[in-house]
Amino acid sequence: MLNWPRIAPFLALAWLLTACTPTAPLAAVPTAALPSATPAPSPTLIATATPRPPTATSLPQATLVPSATPPLASATPEQAEPLRVGVQVGHWKIEEMPDEQQRLRKASGAYWRGYDEWELNILIAERVQQQIEAAGVVVDLLPATVPPGYRADAFVSVHADGVTGDAAAVRRGWKLAAPFRASQASTALAEAVSVTYPAATGLPADTRGASFDMRAYYAFSSYRYVYAIAPETPAIIVETGFMTHPLDRALLFDETERVARGISAGVLEFLASYDRADAAARQPRYTTMLRSADGGALRTHADANSGSEAMLEPGQRLVPLSELRDWYLVTSYGIWDIGWVLKSDVVMTDEPLTPP
Numbered sequence: 421m422l423n424w425p426r427i428a429p430f431l432a433l434a435w436l437l438t439a440c441t442p443t444a445p446l447a448a449v450p451t452a453a454l455p456s457a458t459p460a461p462s463p464t465l466i467a468t469a470t471p472r473p474p475t476a477t478s479l480p481q482a483t484l485v486p487s488a489t490p491p492l493a494s495a496t497p498e499q500a501e502p503l504r505v506g507v508q509v510g511h512w513k514i515e516e517m518p519d520e521q522q523r524l525r526k527a528s529g530a531y532w533r534g535y536d537e538w539e540l541n542i543l544i545a546e547r548v549q550q551q552i553e554a555a556g557v558v559v560d561l562l563p564a565t566v567p568p569g570y571r572a573d574a575f576v577s578v579h580a581d582g583v584t585g586d587a588a589a590v591r592r593g594w595k596l597a598a599p600f601r602a603s604q605a606s607t608a609l610a611e612a613v614s615v616t617y618p619a620a621t622g623l624p625a626d627t628r629g630a631s632f633d634m635r636a637y638y639a640f641s642s643y644r645y646v647y648a649i650a651p652e653t654p655a656i657i658v659e660t661g662f663m664t665h666p667l668d669r670a671l672l673f674d675e676t677e678r679v680a681r682g683i684s685a686g687v688l689e690f691l692a693s694y695d696r697a698d699a700a701a702r703q704p705r706y707t708t709m710l711r712s713a714d715g716g717a718l719r720t721h722a723d724a725n726s727g728s729e730a731m732l733e734p735g736q737r738l739v740p741l742s743e744l745r746d747w748y749l750v751t752s753y754g755i756w757d758i759g760w761v762l763k764s765d766v767v768m769t770d771e772p773l774t775p776p
């Protein structure tokens with residue numbers, strides 16, 4: 421098992437970049453990075469979106485989180501349980517996090533003019549729930565605290581980003597990530613939503629791509645926490661857009677149905693080709709190192725035209741984290757830059773993964 425928490429010092433910078441940092445293990449709670457005062461968008465921006473605060477009646481009556489984990493592959497086809505999806509409202513009831521995650525209790529995420537991130541996340545997540553349930557799938561609407569070892573056919577954590585200062589007028593777009601060492605199923609889920617989300621919303625991708633913290637999201641970190649999903653649960657975390665950017669915000673608050681459809685369509689597409697009996701597809705992957713062949717660049721996205729995070733030395737050791745189409749997501753061993761490399765530019769070794 422990789423010892424990710426030792427990379428924690430590198431996470432501190434990521435915390436400062438966006439307000440919605442999805443709370444990776446051992447990263448210090450960045451109270452200093454959270455906006456302490458109402459950000460002040462220009463007056464022209466204010467008129468573009470008038471978010472409606474969720475009313476008390478719009479909140480779910482009860483979380484209805486099953487304390488027991490639902491069966492996955494144990495039932496025969498005749499007795500099979502209905503498909504089940506966990507939709508997590510990022511930061512919802514964050515103050516109720518269990519003792520093992522108490523450092524996260526103040527991690528309220530992004531913020532814009534009096535709205536905490538969870539208030540937007542729940543608007544989106546409730547619609548995702550309705551849309552998926554309409555297809556006959558059972559949905560658990562989950563707060564920040566995940567039921568221990570939560571098992572489902574898919575788990576989607578819904579978040580939104582925010583930045584302060586001048587960056588608020590510039591930084592925008594969506595991103596998503598599967599856990600480190602993503603299973604084939606998690607990768608398939610990520611791939612499906614990464615197509616349906618931009619198609620439904622028209623939002624651009626965040627040029628900086630998914631962060632290390634997203635992949636090390638606490639709810640994915642079963643090696644560290646009891647209150648985490650089972651490693652076999654296919655999972656992604658979605659940053660739906662920047663609530664601090666006027667265009668993103670207008671869409672997120674005023675066209676929430678469409679935003680939710682971008683997520684639910686991908687989840688349903690994933691489930692349509694999902695084989696619950698294929699346990700191997702749900703196992704976390706990778707046990708050996710990669711090495712860079714001739715060098716090349718670590719890209720910000722699985723796209724040859726995206727920016728480069730770092731240049732690689734020939735033969736440089738790389739820890740595989742995930743993959744998408746022709747690309748591996750890797751972190752460079754000892755340096756811990758993270759980015760995408762073409763599969764054709766690396767070789768899989770038989771060197772065991774050494775904990776970073």
Ligand SMILES: [Zn+2]
Binds near residue numbers: 511579
């Ligand atoms: Zn968040």
